[in-house]
Each structure stands twice: as structure tokens, then as C-alpha cells.
Amino acid sequence: xxxxxxxxxxxxxxxxxxxxxxxxxxxxxxxxxxxxxxxxxxxxxxxxxxxxxxxxxxxxxxxxxxxxxxxxxxxxxxxxxxxxxxxxxxxxxxxxxxxxxxxxxxxxxxxxxxxxxxxxxxxxxxxxxxxxxxxxxxxxxxxxxxxxxxxxxxxxxxxxxxxxxxxxxxxxxxxxxxxxxxxxxxxxxxxxxxxxxxxxxxxxxxxxxxxxxxxxxxxxxxxxxxxxxxxxxxxxxxxxxxxxxxxxxxxxxxxxxxxxxxxxxxxxxxxxxxxxxxxxxxx
Amino acid sequence: xxxxxxxxxxxxxxxxxxxxxxxxxxxxxxxxxxxxxxxxxxxxxxxxxxxxxxxxxxxxxxxxxxxxxxxxxxxxxxxxxxxxxxxxxxxxxxxxxxxxxxxxxxxxxxxxxxxxxxxxxxxxxxxxxxxxxxxxxxxxxxxxxxxxxxxxxxxxxxxxxxxxxxxxxxxxxxxxxxxxxxxxxxxxxxxxxxxxxxxxxxxxxxxxxxxxxxxxxxxxxxxxxxxxxxxxxxxxxxxxxxxxxxxxxxxxxxxx
Numbered sequence: 001x002x003x004x005x006x007x008x009x010x011x012x013x014x015x016x017x018x019x020x021x022x023x024x025x026x027x028x029x030x031x032x033x034x035x036x037x038x039x040x041x042x043x044x045x046x047x048x049x050x051x052x053x054x055x056x057x058x059x060x061x062x063x064x065x066x067x068x069x070x071x072x073x074x075x076x077x078x079x080x081x082x083x084x085x086x087x088x089x090x091x092x093x094x095x096x097x098x099x100x101x102x103x104x105x106x107x108x109x110x111x112x113x114x115x116x117x118x119x120x121x122x123x124x125x126x127x128x129x130x131x132x133x134x135x136x137x138x139x140x141x142x143x144x145x146x147x148x149x150x151x152x153x154x155x156x157x158x159x160x161x162x163x164x165x166x167x168x169x170x171x172x173x174x175x176x177x178x179x180x181x182x183x184x185x186x187x188x189x190x191x192x193x194x195x196x197x198x199x200x201x202x203x204x205x206x207x208x209x210x211x212x213x214x215x216x217x218x219x220x221x222x223x224x225x226x227x228x229x230x231x232x233x234x235x236x237x238x239x240x241x242x243x244x245x246x247x248x249x250x251x252x253x254x255x256x257x258x259x260x261x262x263x264x265x266x267x268x269x270x271x272x273x274x275x276x277x278x279x280x281x282x283x
Numbered sequence: 284x285x286x287x288x289x290x291x292x293x294x295x296x297x298x299x300x301x302x303x304x305x306x307x308x309x310x311x312x313x314x315x316x317x318x319x320x321x322x323x324x325x326x327x328x329x330x331x332x333x334x335x336x337x338x339x340x341x342x343x344x345x346x347x348x349x350x351x352x353x354x355x356x357x358x359x360x361x362x363x364x365x366x367x368x369x370x371x372x373x374x375x376x377x378x379x380x381x382x383x384x385x386x387x388x389x390x391x392x393x394x395x396x397x398x399x400x401x402x403x404x405x406x407x408x409x410x411x412x413x414x415x416x417x418x419x420x421x422x423x424x425x426x427x428x429x430x431x432x433x434x435x436x437x438x439x440x441x442x443x444x445x446x447x448x449x450x451x452x453x454x455x456x457x458x459x460x461x462x463x464x465x466x467x468x469x470x471x472x473x474x475x476x477x478x479x480x481x482x483x484x485x486x487x488x489x490x491x492x493x494x495x496x497x498x499x500x501x502x503x504x505x506x507x508x509x510x511x512x513x514x515x516x517x518x519x520x521x522x523x524x525x526x527x528x529x530x531x532x533x534x535x536x537x538x539x
Contacts, residue, residue, distance in 0.1 A: 145362045146366060153391045156394055160391065225404045226405050
């Protein structure tokens with residue numbers, strides 16, 4: 001089938017256009033670069049932005065990993081991995097450390113990423129100010145003028161309503177001391193990991209925006225002096241591998257209120273189990 | 284004494300139509316200037332040009348900034364003007380909905396300007412917001428309610444609190460009492476007068492309600508067809524109008 005497609009599905013002109021946007025995005029960390037997003041053979045909201053970015057950065061030597069909510073085996077992750085295996089013929093993997101390009105939805109892998117790796121995020125709504133200011137003209141002006149008071153209004157509202165900052169995902173960050181950026185809907189547990197050695201690229205297909213973080217870019221989560229940012233997670237250990245340092249999913253196991261907590265990063269959990277770690281719910 | 288605001292030959296046209304033409308005046312610290320005139324006389328255009336919401340075609344609006352003294356706000360950079368807009372200036376819209384964030388609680392609305400200028404302590408922001416709600420006679424227990432649940436008069440008072448919280452020196456008001464019933468108007472005017480005197484604010488008030496300017500304004504400017512036809516002390520202009528249009532305006536007021 002591969003001969004019917006150009007390498008990685010997109011035509012070379014499109015990839016070139018996306019690469020230009022990526023270079024600009026890397027040059028101005030956090031700035032949302034508009035790009036001419038293409039129709040992809042999947043619905044909006046399934047990662048059309050991430051797929052286009054991945055297609056633009058893939059080279060034949062790459063080894064691709066795709067995760068959805070941390071898992072390698074969900075429908076979305078499996079299909080995107082299969083899509084690139086078929087259209088680009090690249091090797092795929094589920095091991096974080098072995099991958100050179102990782103496309104992700106809603107998580108950053110637990111294993112520390114290293115230099116030479118690229119993390120591609122799927123972004124539904126790139127504009128962190130969107131739900132506070134509906135006008136795109138106005139939000140762009142606010143970014144241009146660093147007029148970010150509104151972002152704290154959102155956090156203020158959280159505290160006044162819930163007594164603490166209840167934003168648990170898509171927690172706004174300020175990058176390189178300049179742009180306020182939506183880290184895509186990753187849990188705020190992952191925010192501190194964003195200062196990493198790998199390149200981070202963000203693609204929003206429907207909204208036609210690309211933004212990026214070069215390696216080791218300072219990323220500060222917004223907060224108040226008296227309500228500091230806290231990277232929170234469920235206060236449990238993983239039921240399968242016993243890890244206490246990973247982000248956990250809560251899984252309902254029966255209709256009698258039974259539940260267990262498991263690592264959302266399946267590769268991390270699996271490799272820990274293979275190394276002999278055992279949680280309390282492990283069979 | 285340096286005027287707080289000096290407007291020089293301010294002109295704004297909409298194609299062939301004149302918005303306002305060749306308006307000049309000085310506003311001194313602590314002074315309240317009223318601008319009256321019929322609909323379409325250019326009052327709002329003038330106000331929007333002065334407040335930087337609209338770019339005038341020609342003329343200058345010189346504001347006595349805290350740091351650098353008198354500076355033309357028309358030619359200053361956008362960030363500088365925005366900074367003025369949320370520190371030393373305040374703008375009270377006719378419709379509170381234009382000046383408030385309806386989806387954000389009352390406390391958040393009041394706190395926004397504080398956070399925009401760098402306040403990052405929740406407890407302090409909240410304390411200031413509570414204080415200001417009290418000052419504009421809104422029950423402080425409603426600090427977490429959205430303005431959409433407030434009455435028109437309360438919304439207008441909230442808008443005033445939100446604007447005055449950073450201690451501005453100059454307030455632009457566009458028909459602050461428009462659309463409110465008379466008893467609510469009276470209360471709002473009373474509040475405004477108190478705040479203006481207490482904080483030593485300078486203000487430019489655009490209205491078509493002569494009673495409002497009689498109560499609030501020290502000086503009055505009457506506009507017609509985009510031009511200023513008469514200026515003077517409020518009582519002088521209202522009690523002894525010289526220009527034909529002013530005479531018409533004054534005699535048109537219904538006496539109860």
C-alpha cells in the first residue's frame with residue numbers, strides 16, 4: 001500500500017509549510033503560529049494537529065511511539081501508530097526510551113525524555129485565554145502586549161469557588177518568561193516535566209495553530225503567592241506495579257464501589273512489572 | 284498648575300461625517316468636566332478618542348503621567364496606553380455589560396485590574412475586592428455571585444468598583460446613569476459624588492441628562508454637530524445659557 005502514499009501521507013509542500021511553522025514556533029517559544037491545517041483522514045478532535053506535526057518531522061530512521069492518555073493500546077493510539085507504520089513505513093515501539101518521536105494526547109511519559117527525542121502533543125484548543133475572552137483579535141492583542149491579568153482571574157475564580165486552584169488539567173503556564181501557553185489537556189501533575197531535554201511540539205488541527213518549546217525552556221505554572229502551584233495526583237500507589245511516583249488512573253472494577261488505581265502510562269507500568277515490582281491488586 | 288488632561292484640537296471624522304471637530308480643553312486635578320449634547324453630537328466619539336478606544340484623526344490628548352509628566356497619549360505606544368487604561372484611567376460604560384465580565388464573579392471582576400498590574404496574593408486581592416464592594420454598597424456576601432444575577436443598578440455600581448480599585452486619577456464616564464430608574468440613578472449619583480470628592484478624582488462625564496452634570500460637574504461643555512458650542516462653569520451655563528442650542532437644551536428639561 002505504501003507506494004500509493006507520499007512518505008508519511010502528507011505531500012512534500014504541506015510538510016515544508018508545517019516545518020516552516022515549526023521552526024518559527026521553536027524560535028518564539030509559546031507563540032501560536034498559524035498554519036494551513038489540512039484535512040486528515042480522521043475527524044477533528046482525534047489528533048489531526050498532532051498527526052500533521054508528526055508527519056512533518058518524521059524521517060525513515062525514526063521510531064514512533066503513540067500514546068493516548070498515557071496508554072499505548074487505546075483505539076486512537078493504535079490507529080495513529082498503524083497509520084504511520086503504513087504510510088511512512090517507520091518502525092514503531094511502545095518503549096518510551098527507544099522512541100525518537102512520541103505523539104501524545106493528554107500525558108507526558110513518566111520516563112524522563114532525553115535529548116534527540118521529539119514529543120508531539122495533540123491540542124484541542126491552543127488559546128489559554130479562550131474561555132475568558134471569546135474574541136481572537138483581542139486574545140492575540142493580549143498576547144502581543146503581555147496583557148495576562150485575565151489568566152489569573154480564572155485562577156481567582158477557581159479559588160473563590162472551590163477553595164483551591166481546581167484546574168487539574170490544561171493548567172496555564174508561562175514559557176521563557178514571555179508567552180502564556182496552554183500545555184494541552186495534560187494533568188497538572190505533568191507540568192513540571194515540561195522543562196525537559198526533548199523538543200516539544202504542539203499541533204492544533206482544527207484551530208490551525210502550532211506552537212513549540214525548545215529543549216530546556218523555562219516553564220512556570222501560574223499561581224498565587226498564597227495558593228502556590230501544586231502538581232497533584234491521586235494519593236495512592238499503582239495497584240499493578242506499586243509505583244508511588246506516577247500519575248494514576250482510577251478504574252472502577254465492579255458495581256459495588258470497587259476501584260483500583262493504575263499507572264496511566266502503560267509502558268512505565270509494564271516495564272516496572274517486568275522488573276518484578278508488584279502492586280497490591282496485581283494478580 | 285499642570286492640567287491633568289489637556290485636549291488639543293481633537294478631530295475625528297467618519298468618512299464625510301464629522302465625529303468631533305477641533306475640540307480643545309484642559310482638565311485640572313480634582314475637577315469634573317461634563318459634556319452634554321444631543322444624540323449624535325459627538326460626545327461619545329470624543330470620549331472614546333480621549334480614552335484611547337478610538338484613534339483620532341488629528342489632535343493631541345496630553346495626560347500628566349506619574350512617571351514622566353505630560354505625555355501625548357495619542358502618539359504613545361499601545362502597551363503604555365493600555366497600562367494607563369488599567370492604572371491611572373478608568374472607563375465607566377453606559378451599559379454595565381460592556382464594562383463587566385458577566386461570566387466572572389463580582390470579586391473576580393473587581394480583582395481583574397489588580398491582577399493585571401501584578402497582584403499575586405489571593406487573600407489581599409479578595410480583601411481589596413470585599414472592601415470595594417462595601418464602598419459601592421454591594422452586600423459583600425455576594426462577592427462570589429456573577430454580575431448576571433445582579434440588578435442593573437448593582438451592575439453599574441460593580442462596574443464603578445472594578446474601575447476605581449486601582450486608584451485611578453482620571454475617570455471617563457459614558458452616560459453612567461443611562462437606563463436606570465430615577466431612584467437608582469439618585470443613589471448612584473450620590474455614590475459617584477462621594478467617591479469623586481473622597482478620592483480627589485478628576486472625571487469627564489458624558490451625558491444627555493442635565494441633572495447629572497448639575498450634581499457632579501464643575502464645568503460644562505455643550506456639543507452640537509461635533510463641535511463645542513459653549514463652555515463654562517456648570518451653574519453659569521445652565522442658569523444663563525448663551526448659545527441658542529444650550530438655551531433649547533436647558534428649556535427642554537421637563538420640570539416635575
